[in-house]
Amino acid sequence: MKKIACVILLSVVAVAMVIMTSIPATMAPVVADPAIVLSPNIPGDATFGPLPPNATNEQKLLAIQGDFDIYSWNTFIALNWPPLPNGNGDPNKTIGQNGDNDTVWEQYRDVADVFLPGGATPTYTGTVTVPTQCKASYKPGMRILSQVGKTPTVLTDFSQPFNTGPLIDQNGNYTRYEILVNKPMFDYILQNKLYSKAGQKAFTGEVAFPCGGPTGPEGAIMVKSAWRVISAADRGRFHTETVLVYTPASQNPKYPASCSTKLMGLTGLHIGHKTDSASQWLWSTFEHVDNVPTEAEVASGKLKAKYNYYNPKCTAANCPPNQVPPRPWNPTKVSAFHSQVIRMNMFKGNEFAFQSADARNADALKLLLGVNTKSVWQNYELISTMWPTNTGKCLATPGDPLGTPAPNFLANTTLETYIQGMVPNVSSNCIECHNNATMTNARPSDFTYILQRAQ
């Protein structure tokens, strides 16, 4: 009997060793299958279940994509958890228990308060930069959607990557964006004085933000969010904030700086996290379920009555999809042009990404509805998680610095509206794009463009 047990044990070990020596060491399976959980704990990294025996390439990718998508949902849940005064998730509360709630990520530091005028030393907590036009309306604790100052053409206050144009909702209002960083990311910038041009010039090392580990603390996280103006009647479908919306002055077209108080609804959330299993960072992208229809839904005519960025009553001839709004762009006025956006199928050949996101979204929805059937968080869906398939522990593989990402392409329709597609180096690929990021002195900045904001 002992002999049989020994043979079985050896067989299991042998199989495990085959698995362990085949997949990247940072993706070694854990004993239990990972699962989406309602928890305020931000995962430091993804954890991995065992692969199916004799799995095909597609099955292996589906299994590991599933693990990363579970990580993404656990991150989304933890980042949107009600916060304690210190910014961490409050273990005595639950996401969506009252329908909507303030969130952990909104306590992170806005990059506008990291890269200060004159390269001044920033603080993680404390006063925020309040533009002159907002001062009359500002109350302590109030958030300001603004990214003021000379910024590169990456994600300015109302435009999108590569200055491809603004996104205008079906009410004619411009979508607004913000970028925030967590404490580990902020601390790295502070310790290395990367918040100023002078500090970046003096920095002789290689920029390397901290990696999160599966059991350890989180690594560097940056969050990009997209918001649209909503009416009070739509409050129940969105995570909302009443914020000050600041628009800096422009010369072309000419308009002065302005600031107004608006009720804004969250439409997109993009989370980048540097981890042991992803020195190229993990890219989790979420959207509001009412944003846009997919190509397939448009083709089949199975459309909702209303979308945030698509008019189902307008034909393709009258409203050609995914077009950059005509200039001049003036976010201070209600636009006659409304963006007509369709989610393009960017997963051809990577269908595992669809399958995995659909399954994980269904799992998360059940959990969120279990807390409260009126939870606003039920209205958000994971589009996918981009992860490197070839990587070392918190270190890229030489010869393959991008780590061969899966899926090959990924876009959030609120953040990369006009660069959807499947053309290498042109269509949206989080890792490929961010690999080009540099500091103000043109030295690589470890997959983040925010260091270019230093003054």
Add this chain to the structure above:
Amino acid sequence: MSNNPSTPEGGSHPPPLPVASTPPSETTLQAFADMSAALTGFQSSFIRPFLDPVNLSGTFYTFAVSQVGQPRMDALLSAFQALSNQTPKPTPQQIADTLLETSLDAPSLQAQLCQSIIAMWYLGSWYTPGVLGGNGFAPPALQVISQQAYTKSLVWNVAQAHPMGFSAFTFGYWSEQPASLQTFGVDITNGGGQ
């Protein structure tokens, strides 16, 4: 008189090539990858990684079969398997020399297919078997197989470089010593990569 449909120019299309109706098995794709590794001098684990979201080996296998037909590809893979199973096991270089018939003046149809497979991996393009080799320049490729076939073709790895319009390296990489050929997937055992 051919029964093939006429082309607008008055010629006729060749008869359709026999192609398997089911997708290739994992075993077939792995055999194709192993053979491709021997022919190209790259590591098999690089040609067909354990996790492969690009799946170039699947794309190339399917494309080659569509051009030459299933029976011809099956015959080539059988020849490769027979060589691989010999005792003592030949080196990848010996397998490549045998399949390419490097000791013969006039390569067979099978060896010409091997030449096209090598060109497919290195250039991401398909050259009709028989047009490569010999003296002078080969005629233009029939087609570039896909965008990723272009950006990920092996010639860039051998050059430790990247294609125009697509780079995996960070800004300023040109001032750094490139990574070793081995890290670019080249099989450096038995004198490879020298």
